[in-house]
Amino acid sequence: MDLEYGPAYRAYRETVREFLKGWPLEGAESALSQIEQESLFRRRGIEAGFVYRNMPREYGGAGQEPDALKDQIVLEEFHRANAPGDLRSQGAGLLAPTLLEFGTEAQKQRFIPAALSGEEAWCQGYSEPGSGSDLASLKCQGRAEGDSFVLTGQKIWTSNANAADWMFGLFRTEPEKPKHAGISYLLVDMRSEGIDVRPLKTLTGGIEFNEVFFDEVRVPMENLVGARGQGWGVSRATLIHERNLIGSSSMLRDMFSDLVELAQRTRRGECPAIEDAGVRRKLAEIEGYVCTQEASNMMQFTAELKGDVSRTMRPMMMNKLYSTDTTQRIMECAYDLLGGEGLLGPTEADIRDWMRNTTSTGWVEAYLFSLGPAIAGGASNIQLNIIGERGYGLPRDLRLPAG
């Protein structure tokens, strides 16, 4: 074990830091809108080889040699500088890696660059009213007709569908085949005729959720990703990217640091809450989980680097549930620290910026928002099934048919 990076990587870190001195933007550029500033800096990051490091240049990435240690250094340094690096959106974080693996050359060229730059926003069309955890039971139909699929049916709980230009989603194209075998992965233009997006208010008060109705919506066959009827396999790849996005430990560390700050500024009687013995122990208890996930991520990282994941298979399956459980512990502790202020509802600004935990009502919003990731990408009970069955070799649920 050696947690030092060695001279070559230390030098690389220095070049990243040097580059990051260019953020935040200064002079005339600082007058641009926040979004323009971020996208300008992101373009510079791609040019310098730090942003979208592993994505080939022809698809809008930096096209660098794969090097997991450099990825890690870039991640740490961009995080430290709070600078705009790889977008974590559905398009850049989920669709782009999936297309890179399964897409045709034309699809890669057409869709990846715009997803990475954020020019085109994506949403994920998976869940349906009758198909949540049992996603493979989905019914939304994709009837083949000439050179198109014709979509009819409904998706629900679709994040960002109201703002998205495109949807990647699962549709039943072969209704006669068994459950998992009749599904295709399609790219759908959200401006197509016959699509009706109806916003659904979430429990935070925000409107990022939607229902999406399809009435004879035509999707050209060229927008099929992978083979017809093989969409389930393609979607599994996306899902792994999604769980990785949810399971990252740097988000836990940030939330935990915010929690300690909250304990320093709120009071218990005459004293700052952080001086209260019970609060101190609670914080140290929660930090045990945070440190565990950080160390576990380091261990998984090394295991992948060395190509021996025998010891980290189970921890890898546990990342998502471990993170969302730990987040809930942080949120419960925060809610109690807020005292009476926890009775106030989140403001418009809190809802717009869901990462903001600096105000009391921002924490209330974060508390509510944290319930989402525990459901998205496979609810916690489904995660427990996966850990039990694949991690510990326990039998599948009795009533579940294999198909």
Added chain:
Amino acid sequence: MDFGLSDEQEMLQETVKGFLDQEFSPARSRELFNSASSHDGALWNGLCEMGVAGLVIPEAFGGGGLSALELSLVSEVLGAAAAPVPFVEHSLAARALARAGSADQQARWLPALAEGTALGTVAFGEEGGAWGPRSWSVRVEDQRIWGEVLYVSCAEVADLMVVGVEGGGLVAVERESPGLKIQGLEGLDRTRSLSRVEFEGVPCAVLSTTPQLAEETLAVGHVALAADGFGAATRLLDATVEYAKTREQFGQSIAQFQAVKHQIARLGLEIEPTRALWWHAAYAVDHLPDHAERLPALAKSHVGDRASALARMAVELHGGLGFTWECDVQIWLKRILFDRGYLGSPESLREDCARLGGW
């Protein structure tokens, strides 16, 4: 950047595990639980022949010159086997002597401790659950000590005892010194013996007078006990998985009930990722000065907590059988409880973490 084990470290674990698989069966643990003794001399001698006793003693004195990580890796294996040997206590005493003993003391004791012909232990526990140097009360005067220490493991067989004293210093006391009284206690974990030790003007050699050495020694102990508890907990988890797969009720294996499956998955979730936590803490002891005391305390409190929660659930999942003396689950349950309480409870260590974190 390498958060993994070297081939030598992997081999160390495999060698000790191989030896224990051969020489120490669960039947032998059961025997111990039904006898008065908590020390297996033959097993300890076998381990000493493999160099386990001198693992952290410098090579110049015949030891292995290894770090807290290797110590913890061996601890994990011993915890998984519930081996009745004073490995952690012995190693802590030897490490303290190697750090702070005089040249004479080191020449006299370290080779014997490394070989295992002499056995060391530590006496840190005082009334009221006080394990930390800040609360020790044994009085030192003119190279003699007065006071009482509770919960000393293996005191009756130890040749050398490192004792925590007033002001946070450490002193060394030899076996059969005048004024030394050892009274055996009925311990919970029959794989580790316990005694109360009284010092009435016992001659001693002063190793340190400020708390630094004691804190460092305790930190090593915290990681080693986290590793021991982790080893015991993973063993218990494996046993529980096996039991759930074979035990039938309502005409099917109980593992087919989702309630049971989810409970087992939760046990895994709570313990499996913590291997990385104590690895990191063990590394910190020798390589990350800013975290060398805090991360071990955090690891011990977290693993102690999680492992004992796991042990309780393991008993429950074994049903009526789990509540019996004859069921092996109790062996690891008690090992885990010892690891949780010995050298500091999660509650007291978390207060240390808060202080050390600058909160």
